[in-house]
Amino acid sequence: MAERERGSAIVDFVLVGALTSLLFAAVLQLALVQHVRNTLVDCAAEGARYAALADRSEEDGAERTRALVTAALSADYAQDVTARRAEVDGLDVVEVRITAPLPVAGLLGPGRGLTVVGHALAEGDP
Secondary structure (H helix, E strand, C coil), rough: HHHHHHCHHHHHHHHHHHHHHHHHHHHHHHHHHHHHHHHHHHHHHHHHHHHCCCCCHHHHHHHHHHHHHHHCCCCCHCCCEEEEEEEEEEEEEEEEEEEEECCCCCCCCCCCCEEEEEECCCCCCC
């Protein structure tokens, strides 16, 4: 090994290690974003199914959705939950919409960056 290349292995190790760590953190954050999105979709769908029952109202579905999101993630993600009756392809459905922060660094991120919708076929009269 030439005298001028002495210590280059340490520099290579630090550079590759830093790049690998950054890549690992990015993949981990992407998995967290996907988990949050999937959890919100599931909560919205469950809230819509609950509100679609014959003896329930849209507000019951919104409250159920808020409770599920709070239990699964955080109350910060349950701030903007709406439920309404809608018509999709001629069918009466209940639509639950959640607008939540998009997690960019851990669970922190800009508000109103992620919107998901859940639908369920309504059982009773509108």
